[in-house]
Amino acid sequence: xxxxxxxxxxxxxxxxxxxxxxxxxxxxxxxxxxxxxxxxxxxxxxxxxxxxxxxxxxxxxxxxxxxxxxxxxxxxxxxxxxxxxxxxxxxxxxxxxxxxxxxxxxxxxxxxxxxxxxxxxxxxxxxxxxxxxxxxxxxxxxxxxxxxxxxxxxxxxxxxxxxxxxxxxxxxxxxxxxxxxxxxxxxxxxxxxxxxxxxx
Amino acid sequence: xxxxxxxxxxxxxxxxxxxxxxxxxxxxxxxxxxxxxxxxxxxxxxxxxxxxxxxxxxxxxxxxxxxxxxxxxxxxxxxxxxxxxxxxxxxxxxxxxxxxxxxxxxxxxxxxxxxxxxxxxxxxxxxxxxxxxxxxxxxxxxxxxxxxxxxxxxxxxxxxxxxxxxxxxxxxxxxxxxxxxxxxxxxxxxxxxxxxxxxx
DNA sequence: CGAATAGGTAATTGAATGATTACTAAGGTC
DNA sequence: GACCTTAGTAATCATTCAATTACCTATTCG
Numbered sequence: 440x441x442x443x444x445x446x447x448x449x450x451x452x453x454x455x456x457x458x459x460x461x462x463x464x465x466x467x468x469x470x471x472x473x474x475x476x477x478x479x480x481x482x483x484x485x486x487x488x489x490x491x492x493x494x495x496x497x498x499x500x501x502x503x504x505x506x507x508x509x510x511x512x513x514x515x516x517x518x519x520x521x522x523x524x525x526x527x528x529x530x531x532x533x534x535x536x537x538x539x540x541x542x543x544x545x546x547x548x549x550x551x552x553x554x555x556x557x558x559x560x561x562x563x564x565x566x567x568x569x570x571x572x573x574x575x576x577x578x579x580x581x582x583x584x585x586x587x588x589x590x591x592x593x594x595x596x597x598x599x600x601x602x603x604x605x606x607x608x609x610x611x612x613x614x615x616x617x618x619x620x621x622x623x624x625x626x627x628x629x630x631x632x633x634x635x636x637x638x639x
Numbered sequence: 640x641x642x643x644x645x646x647x648x649x650x651x652x653x654x655x656x657x658x659x660x661x662x663x664x665x666x667x668x669x670x671x672x673x674x675x676x677x678x679x680x681x682x683x684x685x686x687x688x689x690x691x692x693x694x695x696x697x698x699x700x701x702x703x704x705x706x707x708x709x710x711x712x713x714x715x716x717x718x719x720x721x722x723x724x725x726x727x728x729x730x731x732x733x734x735x736x737x738x739x740x741x742x743x744x745x746x747x748x749x750x751x752x753x754x755x756x757x758x759x760x761x762x763x764x765x766x767x768x769x770x771x772x773x774x775x776x777x778x779x780x781x782x783x784x785x786x787x788x789x790x791x792x793x794x795x796x797x798x799x800x801x802x803x804x805x806x807x808x809x810x811x812x813x814x815x816x817x818x819x820x821x822x823x824x825x826x827x828x829x830x831x832x833x834x835x836x837x838x839x
Numbered sequence: 840c841g842a843a844t845a846g847g848t849a850a851t852t853g854a855a856t857g858a859t860t861a862c863t864a865a866g867g868t869c
Numbered sequence: 870g871a872c873c874t875t876a877g878t879a880a881t882c883a884t885t886c887a888a889t890t891a892c893c894t895a896t897t898c899g
Contacts, residue, residue: 473673
Protein backbone atom coordinates (compact mmCIF):
# COMPACT_ATOMS: atom_id res chain seq x y z
CA UNK A 440 0.00 0.00 0.00
CA UNK A 441 2.81 2.41 -0.84
CA UNK A 442 1.62 5.12 1.55
CA UNK A 443 4.36 7.67 1.24
CA UNK A 444 7.03 8.58 -1.21
CA UNK A 445 9.27 5.56 -0.92
CA UNK A 446 12.23 6.82 -2.85
CA UNK A 447 11.57 5.03 -6.10
CA UNK A 448 14.59 2.78 -6.49
CA UNK A 449 16.76 3.77 -9.37
CA UNK A 450 19.59 1.53 -10.36
CA UNK A 451 22.50 1.69 -12.65
CA UNK A 452 21.46 0.09 -15.92
CA UNK A 453 24.05 -2.62 -15.46
CA UNK A 454 22.60 -3.79 -12.17
CA UNK A 455 19.05 -3.54 -13.43
CA UNK A 456 20.02 -5.55 -16.44
CA UNK A 457 21.34 -8.38 -14.29
CA UNK A 458 18.16 -8.25 -12.24
CA UNK A 459 16.02 -8.56 -15.35
CA UNK A 460 18.19 -11.39 -16.64
CA UNK A 461 17.65 -13.30 -13.42
CA UNK A 462 13.91 -12.73 -13.55
CA UNK A 463 13.81 -13.71 -17.22
CA UNK A 464 15.75 -16.87 -16.48
CA UNK A 465 13.12 -17.87 -13.97
CA UNK A 466 10.18 -17.10 -16.22
CA UNK A 467 11.68 -18.62 -19.36
CA UNK A 468 12.64 -21.67 -17.33
CA UNK A 469 9.08 -22.15 -16.18
CA UNK A 470 7.17 -21.33 -19.36
CA UNK A 471 9.66 -21.65 -22.19
CA UNK A 472 10.46 -19.10 -24.87
CA UNK A 473 7.01 -18.85 -26.41
CA UNK A 474 5.11 -19.42 -23.20
CA UNK A 475 6.82 -16.63 -21.30
CA UNK A 476 5.70 -13.05 -21.88
CA UNK A 477 7.80 -9.93 -21.57
CA UNK A 478 5.17 -8.62 -19.20
CA UNK A 479 5.61 -11.56 -16.83
CA UNK A 480 9.33 -10.98 -16.89
CA UNK A 481 8.90 -7.27 -16.28
CA UNK A 482 6.65 -7.88 -13.29
CA UNK A 483 9.05 -10.46 -11.90
CA UNK A 484 11.85 -7.93 -12.20
CA UNK A 485 9.77 -5.05 -10.85
CA UNK A 486 10.03 -2.85 -13.94
CA UNK A 487 7.71 -1.91 -16.77
CA UNK A 488 7.25 -4.12 -19.81
CA UNK A 489 8.48 -1.56 -22.36
CA UNK A 490 11.66 -1.13 -20.38
CA UNK A 491 12.43 -4.85 -20.61
CA UNK A 492 11.96 -4.75 -24.36
CA UNK A 493 14.05 -1.64 -24.76
CA UNK A 494 16.90 -2.98 -22.69
CA UNK A 495 17.31 -6.05 -24.86
CA UNK A 496 15.84 -4.93 -28.16
CA UNK A 497 13.62 -7.95 -28.66
CA UNK A 498 12.27 -10.86 -26.67
CA UNK A 499 14.42 -13.14 -28.76
CA UNK A 500 17.58 -11.25 -27.88
CA UNK A 501 16.62 -11.38 -24.21
CA UNK A 502 16.26 -15.14 -24.44
CA UNK A 503 19.61 -15.40 -26.19
CA UNK A 504 21.20 -13.36 -23.40
CA UNK A 505 19.56 -15.60 -20.83
CA UNK A 506 20.96 -18.65 -22.59
CA UNK A 507 24.42 -17.16 -22.80
CA UNK A 508 24.40 -16.26 -19.14
CA UNK A 509 23.23 -19.76 -18.25
CA UNK A 510 25.94 -21.35 -20.34
CA UNK A 511 28.59 -19.08 -18.84
CA UNK A 512 27.53 -20.02 -15.32
CA UNK A 513 27.49 -23.69 -16.20
CA UNK A 514 30.99 -23.72 -17.64
CA UNK A 515 32.27 -21.47 -14.89
CA UNK A 516 30.88 -23.90 -12.34
CA UNK A 517 32.46 -26.89 -14.04
CA UNK A 518 35.80 -25.11 -14.32
CA UNK A 519 35.61 -24.31 -10.64
CA UNK A 520 35.19 -27.98 -9.82
CA UNK A 521 37.98 -28.97 -12.15
CA UNK A 522 40.29 -26.42 -10.55
CA UNK A 523 39.88 -28.24 -7.24
CA UNK A 524 41.62 -31.26 -8.69
CA UNK A 525 40.90 -33.93 -11.25
CA UNK A 526 40.73 -37.14 -9.28
CA UNK A 527 38.73 -40.30 -9.76
CA UNK A 528 35.63 -38.65 -8.43
CA UNK A 529 35.64 -35.71 -10.83
CA UNK A 530 32.47 -36.89 -12.53
CA UNK A 531 30.66 -37.20 -9.23
CA UNK A 532 31.77 -33.78 -8.06
CA UNK A 533 30.76 -32.18 -11.30
CA UNK A 534 27.43 -33.96 -11.15
CA UNK A 535 26.84 -32.58 -7.70
CA UNK A 536 27.83 -29.10 -8.85
CA UNK A 537 25.40 -29.44 -11.73
CA UNK A 538 22.52 -30.25 -9.43
CA UNK A 539 23.47 -27.34 -7.22
CA UNK A 540 22.86 -25.05 -10.18
CA UNK A 541 19.18 -25.79 -9.66
CA UNK A 542 19.24 -23.20 -6.90
CA UNK A 543 19.74 -20.63 -9.67
CA UNK A 544 16.06 -20.81 -10.53
CA UNK A 545 15.30 -21.56 -14.13
CA UNK A 546 18.90 -21.65 -15.29
CA UNK A 547 19.02 -25.30 -16.31
CA UNK A 548 15.41 -25.29 -17.45
CA UNK A 549 15.97 -22.31 -19.72
CA UNK A 550 18.81 -24.22 -21.32
CA UNK A 551 16.57 -27.24 -21.69
CA UNK A 552 13.90 -25.16 -23.38
CA UNK A 553 16.60 -23.87 -25.68
CA UNK A 554 17.67 -27.42 -26.49
CA UNK A 555 14.16 -28.18 -27.66
CA UNK A 556 14.28 -25.30 -30.15
CA UNK A 557 16.87 -26.69 -32.53
CA UNK A 558 14.76 -25.88 -35.54
CA UNK A 559 14.73 -22.16 -34.81
CA UNK A 560 17.31 -20.63 -37.13
CA UNK A 561 18.74 -18.28 -34.51
CA UNK A 562 18.07 -19.88 -31.15
CA UNK A 563 18.76 -23.34 -32.51
CA UNK A 564 22.16 -22.36 -33.79
CA UNK A 565 23.11 -20.77 -30.48
CA UNK A 566 21.96 -23.67 -28.32
CA UNK A 567 23.66 -26.24 -30.54
CA UNK A 568 26.86 -24.31 -30.22
CA UNK A 569 26.41 -24.00 -26.47
CA UNK A 570 25.81 -27.71 -26.08
CA UNK A 571 28.93 -28.45 -28.10
CA UNK A 572 30.95 -26.04 -25.98
CA UNK A 573 30.01 -28.10 -22.93
CA UNK A 574 30.78 -31.32 -24.77
CA UNK A 575 34.15 -29.93 -25.79
CA UNK A 576 34.93 -28.87 -22.25
CA UNK A 577 34.17 -32.31 -20.88
CA UNK A 578 36.26 -34.03 -23.52
CA UNK A 579 39.23 -31.72 -23.75
CA UNK A 580 39.50 -29.94 -20.43
CA UNK A 581 37.97 -32.42 -18.03
CA UNK A 582 39.53 -35.32 -19.92
CA UNK A 583 36.44 -37.49 -20.12
CA UNK A 584 36.21 -40.30 -22.65
CA UNK A 585 33.34 -40.10 -25.13
CA UNK A 586 31.56 -42.77 -23.14
CA UNK A 587 32.04 -40.86 -19.88
CA UNK A 588 30.71 -37.72 -21.50
CA UNK A 589 27.70 -39.60 -22.79
CA UNK A 590 26.80 -40.90 -19.35
CA UNK A 591 27.44 -37.57 -17.71
CA UNK A 592 25.32 -35.53 -20.09
CA UNK A 593 22.61 -38.19 -20.27
CA UNK A 594 22.23 -38.01 -16.54
CA UNK A 595 22.14 -34.23 -16.71
CA UNK A 596 19.30 -34.38 -19.21
CA UNK A 597 17.46 -36.81 -16.93
CA UNK A 598 17.85 -34.39 -14.04
CA UNK A 599 16.54 -31.57 -16.23
CA UNK A 600 13.57 -33.67 -17.20
CA UNK A 601 12.66 -34.61 -13.66
CA UNK A 602 12.92 -31.01 -12.55
CA UNK A 603 10.97 -29.77 -15.56
CA UNK A 604 8.30 -32.32 -14.77
CA UNK A 605 8.26 -31.19 -11.14
CA UNK A 606 8.51 -34.83 -10.19
CA UNK A 607 9.40 -33.76 -6.68
CA UNK A 608 5.78 -32.66 -6.23
CA UNK A 609 4.88 -36.37 -6.11
CA UNK A 610 7.74 -37.40 -3.84
CA UNK A 611 5.54 -37.88 -0.80
CA UNK A 612 2.49 -39.24 -2.54
CA UNK A 613 3.86 -41.62 -5.16
CA UNK A 614 6.40 -44.29 -4.21
CA UNK A 615 7.50 -44.66 -7.82
CA UNK A 616 8.21 -40.96 -8.06
CA UNK A 617 10.24 -41.22 -4.89
CA UNK A 618 12.27 -44.15 -6.16
CA UNK A 619 12.76 -42.41 -9.45
CA UNK A 620 14.12 -39.27 -7.78
CA UNK A 621 16.29 -41.23 -5.36
CA UNK A 622 18.03 -43.15 -8.09
CA UNK A 623 18.46 -40.17 -10.40
CA UNK A 624 19.79 -37.75 -7.81
CA UNK A 625 22.22 -39.84 -5.77
CA UNK A 626 23.08 -36.87 -3.62
CA UNK A 627 21.52 -33.45 -3.36
CA UNK A 628 18.05 -34.96 -3.32
CA UNK A 629 17.26 -32.72 -0.38
CA UNK A 630 18.11 -29.74 -2.52
CA UNK A 631 15.48 -30.63 -5.11
CA UNK A 632 12.92 -31.29 -2.41
CA UNK A 633 13.69 -27.94 -0.82
CA UNK A 634 12.92 -26.22 -4.08
CA UNK A 635 9.31 -27.35 -3.79
CA UNK A 636 8.69 -24.83 -1.04
CA UNK A 637 10.02 -21.88 -2.94
CA UNK A 638 7.95 -22.41 -6.04
CA UNK A 639 4.45 -21.03 -6.38
CA UNK B 640 -3.82 -24.42 -59.64
CA UNK B 641 -6.84 -26.63 -59.06
CA UNK B 642 -8.17 -26.41 -62.60
CA UNK B 643 -11.14 -28.68 -62.45
CA UNK B 644 -13.35 -30.18 -59.81
CA UNK B 645 -10.95 -32.52 -58.06
CA UNK B 646 -13.42 -34.40 -55.91
CA UNK B 647 -12.76 -32.63 -52.63
CA UNK B 648 -11.57 -35.42 -50.37
CA UNK B 649 -13.98 -36.14 -47.59
CA UNK B 650 -13.03 -38.57 -44.89
CA UNK B 651 -14.70 -40.26 -42.05
CA UNK B 652 -14.12 -38.12 -38.97
CA UNK B 653 -12.16 -40.91 -37.34
CA UNK B 654 -9.59 -41.06 -40.12
CA UNK B 655 -9.37 -37.30 -40.36
CA UNK B 656 -8.84 -37.13 -36.66
CA UNK B 657 -5.86 -39.46 -36.84
CA UNK B 658 -4.48 -37.40 -39.70
CA UNK B 659 -4.75 -34.22 -37.67
CA UNK B 660 -3.18 -35.92 -34.67
CA UNK B 661 -0.20 -36.91 -36.79
CA UNK B 662 0.16 -33.42 -38.17
CA UNK B 663 -0.20 -31.92 -34.71
CA UNK B 664 2.44 -34.28 -33.36
CA UNK B 665 4.87 -33.01 -35.96
CA UNK B 666 4.11 -29.34 -35.38
CA UNK B 667 4.05 -29.57 -31.57
CA UNK B 668 7.27 -31.55 -31.72
CA UNK B 669 8.98 -28.85 -33.69
CA UNK B 670 7.62 -25.72 -31.99
CA UNK B 671 6.31 -26.84 -28.63
CA UNK B 672 2.90 -26.24 -27.14
CA UNK B 673 2.99 -22.45 -27.12
CA UNK B 674 5.07 -22.12 -30.24
CA UNK B 675 2.76 -24.18 -32.40
CA UNK B 676 -0.41 -22.62 -33.78
CA UNK B 677 -3.64 -24.36 -34.62
CA UNK B 678 -3.36 -22.81 -38.05
CA UNK B 679 0.01 -24.43 -38.71
CA UNK B 680 -1.44 -27.75 -37.65
CA UNK B 681 -4.49 -27.27 -39.84
CA UNK B 682 -2.34 -26.48 -42.86
CA UNK B 683 -0.12 -29.49 -42.16
CA UNK B 684 -3.21 -31.67 -42.00
CA UNK B 685 -4.83 -30.06 -45.03
CA UNK B 686 -7.94 -28.84 -43.26
CA UNK B 687 -9.19 -25.49 -42.02
CA UNK B 688 -8.15 -24.05 -38.68
CA UNK B 689 -11.65 -23.87 -37.21
CA UNK B 690 -12.14 -27.55 -37.97
CA UNK B 691 -9.06 -28.47 -35.98
CA UNK B 692 -10.33 -26.51 -33.02
CA UNK B 693 -13.80 -27.96 -33.28
CA UNK B 694 -12.58 -31.52 -33.49
CA UNK B 695 -10.64 -31.27 -30.23
CA UNK B 696 -12.42 -28.48 -28.41
CA UNK B 697 -9.31 -26.53 -27.50
CA UNK B 698 -5.66 -26.38 -28.42
CA UNK B 699 -4.84 -27.68 -24.97
CA UNK B 700 -7.04 -30.74 -25.45
CA UNK B 701 -5.42 -31.39 -28.80
CA UNK B 702 -2.00 -31.31 -27.17
CA UNK B 703 -3.19 -33.66 -24.45
CA UNK B 704 -4.47 -36.06 -27.11
CA UNK B 705 -1.15 -35.83 -28.92
CA UNK B 706 0.66 -36.66 -25.69
CA UNK B 707 -1.64 -39.57 -24.95
CA UNK B 708 -1.18 -40.96 -28.44
CA UNK B 709 2.59 -40.61 -28.14
CA UNK B 710 2.63 -42.35 -24.80
CA UNK B 711 0.44 -45.15 -26.10
CA UNK B 712 2.75 -45.74 -29.05
CA UNK B 713 5.78 -45.67 -26.81
CA UNK B 714 4.46 -48.26 -24.40
CA UNK B 715 3.02 -50.33 -27.22
CA UNK B 716 6.46 -50.35 -28.85
CA UNK B 717 8.20 -51.37 -25.65
CA UNK B 718 5.65 -54.11 -25.01
CA UNK B 719 6.24 -55.37 -28.52
CA UNK B 720 9.96 -55.67 -27.86
CA UNK B 721 9.36 -57.34 -24.52
CA UNK B 722 7.03 -59.84 -26.15
CA UNK B 723 9.90 -61.00 -28.33
CA UNK B 724 11.72 -62.27 -25.30
CA UNK B 725 13.45 -60.81 -22.26
CA UNK B 726 17.07 -61.78 -22.67
CA UNK B 727 20.28 -60.06 -21.65
CA UNK B 728 20.00 -57.62 -24.49
CA UNK B 729 16.51 -56.39 -23.67
CA UNK B 730 17.80 -52.92 -22.82
CA UNK B 731 19.63 -52.66 -26.10
CA UNK B 732 16.66 -53.84 -28.11
CA UNK B 733 14.35 -51.43 -26.37
CA UNK B 734 16.84 -48.63 -26.89
CA UNK B 735 16.90 -49.39 -30.58
CA UNK B 736 13.12 -49.50 -30.70
CA UNK B 737 13.04 -46.14 -28.94
CA UNK B 738 15.26 -44.54 -31.53
CA UNK B 739 13.15 -46.05 -34.28
CA UNK B 740 10.22 -44.06 -32.92
CA UNK B 741 11.97 -41.00 -34.29
CA UNK B 742 10.56 -41.95 -37.68
CA UNK B 743 7.18 -41.01 -36.23
CA UNK B 744 7.95 -37.35 -36.66
CA UNK B 745 7.61 -35.26 -33.56
CA UNK B 746 6.38 -38.06 -31.33
CA UNK B 747 9.31 -38.09 -28.92
CA UNK B 748 9.80 -34.35 -29.21
CA UNK B 749 6.18 -33.66 -28.31
CA UNK B 750 6.67 -35.76 -25.21
CA UNK B 751 9.84 -33.84 -24.42
CA UNK B 752 8.03 -30.53 -24.73
CA UNK B 753 5.41 -31.94 -22.41
CA UNK B 754 8.09 -32.89 -19.89
CA UNK B 755 9.24 -29.30 -19.80
CA UNK B 756 5.76 -28.12 -18.82
CA UNK B 757 5.57 -29.63 -15.37
CA UNK B 758 4.33 -26.40 -13.87
CA UNK B 759 1.22 -26.32 -16.01
CA UNK B 760 -1.61 -27.58 -13.81
CA UNK B 761 -3.20 -29.73 -16.51
CA UNK B 762 -0.43 -30.66 -18.93
CA UNK B 763 2.06 -31.04 -16.13
CA UNK B 764 -0.10 -33.51 -14.29
CA UNK B 765 -0.65 -35.58 -17.42
CA UNK B 766 3.01 -35.69 -18.44
CA UNK B 767 4.16 -36.55 -14.94
CA UNK B 768 1.72 -39.41 -14.90
CA UNK B 769 2.83 -40.52 -18.36
CA UNK B 770 6.47 -40.49 -17.37
CA UNK B 771 5.70 -42.54 -14.31
CA UNK B 772 3.74 -45.02 -16.40
CA UNK B 773 6.87 -45.62 -18.45
CA UNK B 774 8.97 -45.87 -15.31
CA UNK B 775 6.52 -48.36 -13.88
CA UNK B 776 6.58 -50.43 -17.04
CA UNK B 777 10.36 -50.63 -17.06
CA UNK B 778 10.50 -51.61 -13.40
CA UNK B 779 7.59 -53.99 -13.15
CA UNK B 780 7.06 -55.43 -16.60
CA UNK B 781 10.50 -55.24 -18.14
CA UNK B 782 12.09 -56.17 -14.82
CA UNK B 783 14.77 -53.47 -14.80
CA UNK B 784 16.50 -52.51 -11.57
CA UNK B 785 16.19 -48.86 -10.54
CA UNK B 786 19.74 -48.31 -11.73
CA UNK B 787 18.98 -49.89 -15.10
CA UNK B 788 15.92 -47.74 -15.48
CA UNK B 789 17.93 -44.66 -14.65
CA UNK B 790 20.50 -45.38 -17.31
CA UNK B 791 17.88 -46.31 -19.86
CA UNK B 792 15.75 -43.21 -19.41
CA UNK B 793 18.76 -40.93 -19.09
CA UNK B 794 19.96 -42.10 -22.44
CA UNK B 795 16.51 -41.60 -23.87
CA UNK B 796 16.49 -38.02 -22.66
CA UNK B 797 19.91 -37.50 -24.22
CA UNK B 798 18.60 -38.81 -27.53
CA UNK B 799 15.62 -36.47 -27.27
CA UNK B 800 17.93 -33.56 -26.59
CA UNK B 801 20.22 -34.29 -29.53
CA UNK B 802 17.26 -34.64 -31.85
CA UNK B 803 15.59 -31.52 -30.48
CA UNK B 804 18.84 -29.66 -31.01
CA UNK B 805 19.06 -31.01 -34.55
CA UNK B 806 22.61 -31.96 -33.78
CA UNK B 807 22.62 -34.10 -36.90
CA UNK B 808 22.68 -30.90 -38.95
CA UNK B 809 26.30 -30.49 -37.84
CA UNK B 810 27.29 -34.10 -38.37
CA UNK B 811 29.31 -33.39 -41.49
CA UNK B 812 30.71 -30.03 -40.49
CA UNK B 813 31.65 -30.43 -36.84
CA UNK B 814 33.75 -33.39 -35.69
CA UNK B 815 32.59 -32.94 -32.10
CA UNK B 816 28.97 -33.13 -33.17
CA UNK B 817 29.79 -36.28 -35.07
CA UNK B 818 31.53 -37.88 -32.11
CA UNK B 819 28.68 -36.82 -29.88
CA UNK B 820 26.08 -38.44 -32.10
CA UNK B 821 28.13 -41.58 -32.61
CA UNK B 822 28.53 -42.21 -28.93
CA UNK B 823 24.94 -41.37 -28.03
CA UNK B 824 23.29 -43.43 -30.77
CA UNK B 825 25.27 -46.67 -30.81
CA UNK B 826 23.09 -48.06 -33.55
CA UNK B 827 20.46 -46.42 -35.70
CA UNK B 828 22.70 -43.43 -36.31
CA UNK B 829 21.89 -43.70 -39.99
CA UNK B 830 18.23 -43.32 -39.10
CA UNK B 831 18.81 -39.97 -37.44
CA UNK B 832 20.95 -38.80 -40.32
CA UNK B 833 18.28 -39.85 -42.79
CA UNK B 834 15.79 -37.64 -40.98
CA UNK B 835 17.82 -34.59 -41.98
CA UNK B 836 16.63 -34.93 -45.55
CA UNK B 837 12.97 -35.09 -44.70
CA UNK B 838 12.94 -31.97 -42.57
CA UNK B 839 12.50 -28.53 -44.07
C1' DC C 840 -36.62 -38.99 -54.10
C1' DG C 841 -36.19 -36.13 -50.07
C1' DA C 842 -34.56 -35.03 -45.84
C1' DA C 843 -31.52 -35.62 -42.16
C1' DT C 844 -26.85 -36.15 -40.77
C1' DA C 845 -21.95 -35.79 -41.13
C1' DG C 846 -17.92 -33.46 -42.76
C1' DG C 847 -16.41 -29.63 -43.60
C1' DT C 848 -15.24 -23.93 -44.72
C1' DA C 849 -15.32 -18.64 -44.77
C1' DA C 850 -15.73 -14.78 -42.13
C1' DT C 851 -15.10 -12.69 -38.01
C1' DT C 852 -14.03 -11.58 -33.26
C1' DG C 853 -11.88 -10.57 -28.88
C1' DA C 854 -8.04 -11.02 -26.15
C1' DA C 855 -3.13 -11.23 -25.61
C1' DT C 856 1.22 -9.56 -26.50
C1' DG C 857 5.62 -7.60 -28.50
C1' DA C 858 6.91 -3.39 -29.87
C1' DT C 859 6.87 1.81 -30.41
C1' DT C 860 6.34 6.51 -29.09
C1' DA C 861 6.22 10.21 -26.30
C1' DC C 862 6.95 11.69 -22.16
C1' DT C 863 9.01 12.46 -17.04
C1' DA C 864 12.07 12.64 -13.26
C1' DA C 865 16.65 11.76 -10.93
C1' DG C 866 21.22 13.01 -10.37
C1' DG C 867 25.89 14.07 -11.62
C1' DT C 868 28.75 17.98 -13.45
C1' DC C 869 30.52 22.39 -14.67
C1' DG D 870 21.57 26.17 -10.31
C1' DA D 871 20.93 25.43 -15.09
C1' DC D 872 21.86 21.40 -18.08
C1' DC D 873 22.22 17.24 -19.97
C1' DT D 874 22.51 12.42 -19.63
C1' DT D 875 20.48 8.31 -17.70
C1' DA D 876 16.70 5.55 -15.86
C1' DG D 877 12.44 4.80 -16.24
C1' DT D 878 6.90 4.85 -17.23
C1' DA D 879 2.15 5.46 -19.43
C1' DA D 880 -0.37 5.08 -23.34
C1' DT D 881 -1.12 2.93 -27.38
C1' DC D 882 -0.47 0.38 -31.67
C1' DA D 883 -0.35 -3.60 -34.85
C1' DT D 884 -0.44 -8.39 -35.09
C1' DT D 885 -1.29 -12.81 -34.13
C1' DC D 886 -4.12 -16.40 -32.81
C1' DA D 887 -7.63 -19.39 -30.51
C1' DA D 888 -12.19 -19.54 -30.67
C1' DT D 889 -17.06 -18.68 -32.42
C1' DT D 890 -20.67 -18.23 -35.70
C1' DA D 891 -22.98 -18.98 -39.61
C1' DC D 892 -23.06 -21.34 -43.40
C1' DC D 893 -22.45 -25.06 -47.17
C1' DT D 894 -22.49 -29.54 -49.49
C1' DA D 895 -21.64 -34.67 -49.76
C1' DT D 896 -23.44 -38.87 -48.37
C1' DT D 897 -26.70 -42.02 -46.14
C1' DC D 898 -31.00 -43.96 -45.47
C1' DG D 899 -36.06 -44.40 -45.06
